Amino acid sequence: MHPTYDADRNRQARRPERGNTLATRGLTVTRAVREAILNGDYPGGGRMNEVELATTLGVSRTPIRAALSTLAAEGLLSYTPNSGYVVKSYTSQDISGIYDVRSTLEGLGTRLAAERGLSDAARGQLHKIVQDGAELVAGGVWNDAVAEAWEQVNNSFHRVMMEAAANPHLLFLMQKSREIPLLNQLKFRWHDFDVMARSQEDHATIFEAVTLRQVHRAEALACEHVFKSGARIVEHWRKTEVAKRPSGARSKVAA
16 A cells, blocks of 8 residues: 655656756665654565665665665664665564663763762863853754754763773673664664753763762663663654554655
8 A cells, every 4th residue: 555645745756856966866865765764654574566666756766675675784774685675673672671781871971980080081071072062052943953962962972971981891892782773863863952951960960970989879870871761762662663554554754
C-alpha cells in the first residue's frame, strides 16, 4: 500500500526545481529515507524496497541505491548480498539498557575527575564550554543554528569531562557504548529550548561539583543527567513503536 500525498507536496517531490543538482537531489533523498527510519516508519528488521521507495519519492532507483548505501555506512541499515538492505532493530528496552550503562560509566568518569582534581587546562576548557552553553540559553531562541551549536557544546562537555578522568579503559568503554548508530542520530532529535536550558543547568552544576571535588555529588549528578537524557529518548521511541503500522504498511516519506 503506497502513501497518499496532497497534490502540492506530491508535485514538489516529483518535480525538483531547475538547477537542483544530482548531488543535492541525492542528499535530499538520503535525508528523507533517514527521517522515515528515525520516525519508526520502517520497523526494525524490515526490508527496504528500492522500487517502492523510488515510486514514493518520485525518483529513479539510482539515488535510492546511493541513499541506502549511505545509511548502511551510517549503521542504520544492514546489507546482505542477494537479500538487500534491512533496517537495524532497536527497541525502547534496548535504548533504556544502553543508557543504564552510559549513565553508570558517565557517573564513574565524573567521580574520577573529581577525585583527581581538574588540571588547569581541563578546568579552563570546561569553564569555556559552560559559558558557551549559558550564552546559547541567554539568547532565548531555538533554531537550526542554535541546535547545531548546542550539539557541539554538549558533546565537548562530556568529552572533556571523561578525558579528565584519565582512565583509558573507561574511555574505551564509553566509546563502545556510543557506537550505536540509531542513538547517535536520535540523541538531539527531540531537543528544544527547554531541554537545552535544563541540560545547560546540569552541566554548570556538574562542573561546580567536580571543581569543588565533591566526589559523590558529582557522580550522582552526572548519572542523573545522562539517565534523564536516555529517559527522554525512550519516551519518544516508545511513541513511535505504538504508532507503527502493521507489517507491510508504509508511511509517508517526503523528499
